[in-house]
Amino acid sequence: MTSAPQGFVRVCALSDLDEDSPKRVEIDGVPVAVVRTEGEVFAINDICSHANVSLSEGEVEDCQIECWLHGSSFDLRTGKPSGLPATKPVPVYPVKTEGDEVFVSVTQES
Numbered sequence: 001m002t003s004a005p006q007g008f009v010r011v012c013a014l015s016d017l018d019e020d021s022p023k024r025v026e027i028d029g030v031p032v033a034v035v036r037t038e039g040e041v042f043a044i045n046d047i048c049s050h051a052n053v054s055l056s057e058g059e060v061e062d063c064q065i066e067c068w069l070h071g072s073s074f075d076l077r078t079g080k081p082s083g084l085p086a087t088k089p090v091p092v093y094p095v096k097t098e099g100d101e102v103f104v105s106v107t108q109e110s
């Protein structure tokens with residue numbers, strides 16, 4: 001197994017991530033939704049900024065993840081909501097892939 005880059009934690013194998021099917025992981029107590037879409041892997045905080053709802057249970061489309069409760073979508077690259085009711089962004093985190101390994105750092109927001 002490849003060792004993790006500095007500040008990053010291995011979260012899963014790339015081959016474990018199905019396209020557009022978010023995977024919830026926890027890194028140092030931080031809930032994170034890891035999403036493979038459009039040929040890239042993204043990591044976004046798993047909790048909606050509107051209420052305590054798990055974003056990884058929502059749908060992924062056009063590089064956005066939709067909160068299933070009230071329908072705000074968050075950009076996987078920036079964490080910004082595209083529409084109400086959420087107004088605040090959700091933290092997004094840097095991701096590195098090496099071979100079949102996926103690493104995320106929650107100590108720095110990207």
Ligand code: FES
Binds near residue numbers: 051052072085
């Ligand atoms: S809880 Fe996510 S939009 Fe309301």
